[in-house]
Structure formats: C-alpha cells, structure tokens
Amino acid sequence: MSTSAESVFTPTENQTAPVADWAQTLAYYVTSDVGKMSDTTATKRASVVLDAMDSSEYAVNDWNEKLGLTAGNPLGTLVLRVLSERASENDLVLEASKALESVFREKLNADGKGLHTYVSNHEHQLPEQLVSALRWIATVRNAVVHGDGSGLKTIHDKAQYAVQAARCWDWLGRVANSNSPVNDDVLSQKRRISLKIEMVNPKIAFIIWLTMIGGALTAILSWSYLFTRDWSNHPNVVDDFWLGVVLFVVPPIIGFFLPKKEREFPLLEIKKRNPGKQNKQTLNS
Structure with a gap:
C-alpha cells in the first residue's frame, strides 16, 4: 500500500519509528515540493538512516530505490550525508562531479579535463535536458571551488543538488550503454556525421x-x-x-x-525534431 505525500510528512516523532518510514519521509522531502521539514528534523532522520546502513539494518539499495535511482548508484548515500551534515558543500560538489566525470571517462572514453569539457565533447550524444542538468552541476561545482557562491543556501538545496547529480549519473550511464539518447520525449536530438583521423x-x-x-x-x-x-x-x-x-x-x-591522437572533424550536423510531446521532461519526472 502506497503512502500519500501528505501523510509521510506527519510521522510519529519517536526513535522507535521504522527506519524505512523515516527514509521515505526524507525521499519525499528531497524529491517533492509537497510539504516541509525543518533542517533539524531532516538532519536527525538522515543520521538515523545512515547509522542503520552502517550497521546493516537498512540497505543502501532500498534507499536508492526510494529516490528512483539504480541499485549501484554511488551518489545515493551522498544525499543522506549532506542532510546529516556529514558532508560539506565542497565534499558534495567534488564527489558529485568526480562520479559523473568517471562515467564519461570509463564508458564514453571522454578526453580532456573537467565536466564542462566532457559535456561539450559529447553533447551530440546526449539529450538536451541531460546536457542542461550536467552544465548546471558543473557550474555550481566551479562556483563552490572558486569561492564565488553556489546558491545552495539550505540543506534542502544541497540535498536536491545531490539528487540531481545522482539522477544524471544513472541517465548518463544508460546513454553510454546504449550509445544513443534514451529519452524519447526530449524536444530535439542532434546527430553528427564526422570524420575521425589520427594526427599530430x-x-x-x-x-x-x-x-x-x-x-x-x-x-x-x-x-x-x-x-x-x-x-x-x-x-x-x-x-x-x-x-x-x-x-x-x-x-x-x-x-x-x-x-598522434585521434581527432574528430564534424562534417554535418542534423537536428531532428520530435513530432511527439512538446514538453521537455525534467529530471524529477
């Protein structure tokens, strides 16, 4: 039986509440705009869930499932660490970008340095919505590292950043495995015909x-x-x-x-319009 979004924000406040119930309230808190939760409450519940994971009383995969992530997503627990204040803002942006950069290098054989560069080099393979999300993640990361201010003011904002990064990790992995965009509802897709040459x-x-x-x-x-x-x-x-x-x-x-190094020279780029839905899916869908 599923629990409504409204009811999960009014659980019984006691230490004997099932960890799975508290994990559910946190999942709604970071993925939905329905209801509110104080930072103190979110921090306490996230700490309880993390401790339960450390003692094997609660599975990481169950938490990832509540967030709509794949079982092996390494960024699911980052959400809880941010909520429990066990990860700083620097830890958040660096771990998120590092995980995404690893997918580019290991699955897409990305060349260059930095998430923005990887996205630019493989933009023709990625759905537009994923490109936008990745660029936002990279921009926030750079702002934090260079001390320019990230705009992530609250614990909730930081947790949502971690969730977005985790969803990008899953989406990017699916794109890499299929070697083509996986979201049929993206407004447009680009196909590039290019020439690859090994040259100095x-x-x-x-x-x-x-x-x-x-x-x-x-x-x-x-x-x-x-x-x-x-x-x-x-x-x-x-x-x-x-x-x-x-x-x-x-x-x-x-x-x-x-x-020598293999270099790609674009010869022709075709932008293919989707005749179906005209609304872009968001990463929260």
Missing part, C-alpha cells in the same frame, strides 16, 4: 603542411626554370630544386614518428 597536434600539422607547400612550390618553379631558361648562369637553381624536394618529403616523414 594541429599546430605541428599546420607547420608541416605549410613547409610541404613551400617545398612543392620551390621545386616546381625551379624545375620550370631549368627547362625554359639558360640555367648555366644560375647554378643555384639546381640547389633550390633539391631544397624544395627535401622540404616536401622530409616533414611528413618526421610527422609519421611524432605522437
């Missing part, structure tokens, strides 16, 4: 190409001069010809032995 650093590649072009032009002009004019009075023409050949041949040989 772009600046070095540019210098190599520029040198080769210069060498080719030098060789061609010198060769033309040899056949159209009396070059006996200009012995340097032959030297110029061979210099052009060297400049054309040697740089790509050097580039062949330089370290």
Whole structure:
C-alpha cells in the first residue's frame, strides 16, 4: 500500500519509528515540493538512516530505490550525508562531479579535463535536458571551488543538488550503454556525421603542411626554370630544386614518428525534431 505525500510528512516523532518510514519521509522531502521539514528534523532522520546502513539494518539499495535511482548508484548515500551534515558543500560538489566525470571517462572514453569539457565533447550524444542538468552541476561545482557562491543556501538545496547529480549519473550511464539518447520525449536530438583521423597536434600539422607547400612550390618553379631558361648562369637553381624536394618529403616523414591522437572533424550536423510531446521532461519526472 502506497503512502500519500501528505501523510509521510506527519510521522510519529519517536526513535522507535521504522527506519524505512523515516527514509521515505526524507525521499519525499528531497524529491517533492509537497510539504516541509525543518533542517533539524531532516538532519536527525538522515543520521538515523545512515547509522542503520552502517550497521546493516537498512540497505543502501532500498534507499536508492526510494529516490528512483539504480541499485549501484554511488551518489545515493551522498544525499543522506549532506542532510546529516556529514558532508560539506565542497565534499558534495567534488564527489558529485568526480562520479559523473568517471562515467564519461570509463564508458564514453571522454578526453580532456573537467565536466564542462566532457559535456561539450559529447553533447551530440546526449539529450538536451541531460546536457542542461550536467552544465548546471558543473557550474555550481566551479562556483563552490572558486569561492564565488553556489546558491545552495539550505540543506534542502544541497540535498536536491545531490539528487540531481545522482539522477544524471544513472541517465548518463544508460546513454553510454546504449550509445544513443534514451529519452524519447526530449524536444530535439542532434546527430553528427564526422570524420575521425589520427594526427599530430594541429599546430605541428599546420607547420608541416605549410613547409610541404613551400617545398612543392620551390621545386616546381625551379624545375620550370631549368627547362625554359639558360640555367648555366644560375647554378643555384639546381640547389633550390633539391631544397624544395627535401622540404616536401622530409616533414611528413618526421610527422609519421611524432605522437598522434585521434581527432574528430564534424562534417554535418542534423537536428531532428520530435513530432511527439512538446514538453521537455525534467529530471524529477
């Protein structure tokens, strides 16, 4: 039998209340706008639930289920640690971003550094709503780390940040496993046709190409001069010809032995509109 949102906010206040009931009230508190709970009450109940987890009286997976998370989500308990004030604001944003960055690196083979960079590099693979949520998480993280103020004023705000990060962790994992957006109700999706090439650093590649072009032009002009004019009075023409050949041949040989990295060059991007629902789903749905 399910419990209404209204009734779970008026439980009997006593230490003998079932831990599962208190976990349920906390789950409603951080995922719903229905009802209110004082910070003191939330902190006390979160501490009881965490202690029950430590003593194996209450399962982490049951808590994750109440939040609508997968069993293996590592950020579910972060919500309780924030509510019980066992995790600081710095702990919150750093652990959340670190967990999300790990999914990018391990499941999407993300390259670069930082959550914003990972999102930018893989934006074409992600639903728009997930991209927005990830960017908000990364922006708040940077604000906290650099002391600019996160906007997370209350314990409730911080707990909801943890919940959003946890849901992004689940959603990102599903996207990575399917290698395509999983939310059919997202307003639009982007599909990119691109060319992947293993090449050296772009600046070095540019210098190599520029040198080769210069060498080719030098060789061609010198060769033309040899056949159209009396070059006996200009012995340097032959030297110029061979210099052009060297400049054309040697740089790509050097580039062949330089370290390379796979780089992606977008050729075409198609934005596909969803003819179905026009309302974006939120992460709270």
